[in-house]
Amino acid sequence: MIDHSLNDNEIGVLCPGCCYETKKKVGWVKTHTQMECRNCGSIVDIESRNFRAPRNTGADD
């Protein structure tokens, strides 16, 4: 069973070029394959290797 509430969670997508982290909602990420880095303007492939866990999960603090 899919928990659709996860779609409102934010995830960080790291730009491989400049390491700028762009926060996107999970629901947005699921419907897009690329995004433009706001920092350097590069087109970033949205792949799991570019994901970064949100800072405020508290899981690892």
Ligand SMILES: [Zn+2]
């Ligand atoms: Zn960038």
